Amino acid sequence: MKNEHNMAKRSLLYWAELFSRQMVEKQAYETLKDTITINILNFDYLQETDEFHSEFCLLEKKKHFLLTDALAMHFIEMPKLRQKWRTKEVTPQKDPLVGWLLMLDGNDNEEIRKQLEVVAMGDPMIDRAMKDWEVASADPQLRELYYDRKKAILDQLAAVEASNLKAEKAKKDGIAEGVAIGKVETICQYLEARFGVESQVLQEKIRTITDLDVLSRITNRIFIVAHLDDAIALVQDYLVSQ
Incomplete structure (x- = not known):
């Protein structure tokens, strides 16, 4: 994953979706399975530690005893791992x-x-x-898929970085809508990199949104959709809920 400065909440959201997805009508809570999220990050995230692997769980604040092992979050920071490997610490x-x-x-x-x-x-x-x-x-087809995926990730990183720079410039210029503009650019450039020209209609719809809260919620979810139809449905849901 790339650095969007919101990994803790993103990971918690993913965990909540996975955990709640198990529940069906009349199901006993005891049957819910433990759910683990594993975040493999291509950037340094946790400044409090130099360990490349950190695990979080639900502990009582003062006595530090475990409430339940139903929740566990792992963060693996690849730059820290590479550094420790180069110095032969691991x-x-x-x-x-x-x-x-x-x-x-x-x-x-x-x-x-x-x-x-x-x-x-x-x-x-x-x-x-x-x-x-x-x-x-x-396998030529699998190799092509690998490089297409790698290119998509690089394009996504470039799009996010460019939009962040635009948002920062807008704020420095005193434009109140700077943050919203940045989020619109982030979403649209990601859609362009991920789905190409087929996403143009959706991009046009995104550019009409000015509600920062709606844009923030779309930004938090858009990167996990697998298909363009899913992205369209996601945006439509948030527009209906306005």
Whole structure:
């Protein structure tokens, strides 16, 4: 995930949606399964720690005892992991989690890939995962999907950064609508990067919205939709609720 400066609330929202989705009519609460969110971040997030893996749960404020293990949130900060790996504070040999996480960088980092090949000789699961990745990489269609996804992520990052700069400039220029303008640009540029020209009609509708609260709620949800129809329905729901 990229840095949108709202990871705690985003993660809590995702958890709540997953947890509540289990509930059906007349279902007993005891049957609800524990729900875990895992956030793999490509930026430094938690300034209070230099650990790359942090876990949060529901604890009593004074005595620190656990209320329930139904909720757990994991934050994995890849830049911290890379730094600890470079300084040899962590290694795939000592911590299997390190190996699995480094596989995310293995396709773009020759040094990581070579180290994982050594680890794979003694770890059947890593070995199988790497072989599966090699097979997938050899498939032109899967490889194309991988690079399309990578390009979409880079386009999304660029769109968000550009809109943030526009919003900041607008605020510095004393334009009261600066924040709303920035959010409109964020949403529209993401839609353009994610769905292309097919999203033009939806973008035009977005540009007519001036309610900052509505724009904020759309921004918090738009990045998790899988299809253009889902994005259209999301925006329509918020417009109806105005």
